Amino acid sequence: MPAASAPEPSRRDELLAIAAGLFAERGFKNTTVRDIADAAGILSGSLYHHFDSKESMVDELLDTFQTELWKKYDAIEASDSTPKAKLEAVVRASFEAIGEHHSEVAIFQSDALYLATFERFGYLIERNRKFRTLWTGLLEQGVASGELKADLDVALVYRFLRDTVWVAVRWYRPGGTLTPADVADQYLTILLEGISQ
Amino acid sequence: MPAASAPEPSRRDELLAIAAGLFAERGFKNTTVRDIADAAGILSGSLYHHFDSKESMVDELLDTFQTELWKKYDAIEASDSTPKAKLEAVVRASFEAIGEHHSEVAIFQSDALYLATFERFGYLIERNRKFRTLWTGLLEQGVASGELKADLDVALVYRFLRDTVWVAVRWYRPGGTLTPADVADQYLTILLEGISQ
C-alpha cells in the first residue's frame, strides 16, 4: 500500500511525464517515439503496450491539464468578487498552472495550433472559445463597473493579456527564485499601473 | 527592363516567399519540400535547382529579415532621443517588422529555438544576446533618467515587453483595419500607463 502522501506513479505515468518533457522542450513533431523510448530506457515498440499512438499521448496530456485548469476558472467565475478581482484571480491561476504544469503549457503554446487541425483535437478550439469568452467578459465587466479605464479596446487588451500570461512559459523555470505568485504580482502591477513614472 | 517601381521577383524569390508562408503557417518541421513544391506548382526535385536544402531556405529568410531589422535598431540607438523615446521607437519598429515581414517573424517565434540547436543557426543566439542588451539597456537608462519607475525589475519587464511585442504575430494580420502603428500605440499606452482607472 503506497503512502498516501506520495502515490507511486504507474509506469504509464512515468512514460507520459517523459514524453511531456520532450514534447515541451523540442516540440511534438520534433520528438520521435524513439526519443521517448530512449529517454525511458526501453525500445520504441514497447511504448505501444501503454499507448495507442504518439498523438494519444499528447492528447491525454493536454486534456488532463485543461480539465484541471478549468475547475479553477469556473470556481473564480462563480465567486462573488468584483470583476477586477476575478481578473486578477484568473491571471494568478494561470501563472500557477505554468508552475505546476510547465510542460503541458509549453506544449499547448507550441503545438496547439497545429494539433487543432486534426478532428481529434477539436476540443482545443472549443476550449479556446470558452477561454476568450471568460476573459473578455471580465474585462468588459471591469470597464462597466468603473474599475478599468473606460476607453479600453477590450479585444486588443484581451489578446495582450492572454499572450502576456501564457508566453511566460518560455522563460519561467519552476523551482527558481521566482514563484508563480511573484511573477503574477509583477505582471499585474505592470498591466494595471504601467511602467511610466 | 523591369519598371523601377515594381522590380520583378525572380523565380527564386517567388519560391522563397511560398516557403516562408508555409513555414509560418505550419512550422518548419511540419512543412515538407513536397508541400513547398506543390504550392509552387512544380515537383520537389526542382526546388534543388534553386536551393541547397530546406534548411538553407529558412536560413536565408531569417538572416535577411534580421539584418534589415537591425539597421533600424542601430539607427534608433544612435539617435539623440531620450531613453523612453528610444524604447518607444524600437517597439514601433518591431511592430512594423511584424507588418512587413509577417512570415519571417512567425517563423522566428515558432522555430528559432529549435533551429538554434544547429551550428548553422548559431547567429540566432548571438543576435538574441545583442537584442537583450539593447532593450534592457534602454530600460535601465529610462529608470536612471527618471522617465520610468525607479523600482522596476528590469529583467522581468524586459521579458514582458519582448514577449508582448513579438507574440502579437500570432494574431496580427497585415492588411486588416489595424495598422502596425495602431497596435504599437495601444501596446505602449498599456505598458506605460496601465489599464486601471
Add this chain to the structure above:
DNA sequence: GTCTATAGTATGATAGAC
C-alpha cells in the same frame, strides 16, 4: 512490461534527361 523483427510510409536529397 519489454524485446525482436519488420511492415509500410514519408521525407530530404541526388543524377541525368528534356
Add this chain to the structure above:
DNA sequence: GTCTATCATACTATAGAC
C-alpha cells in the same frame, strides 16, 4: 527551370516471442 526516377534514411506502428 522543370521533370523522371530513385536512393537512403527516418518515422510510426504492428505482431508475436519471452
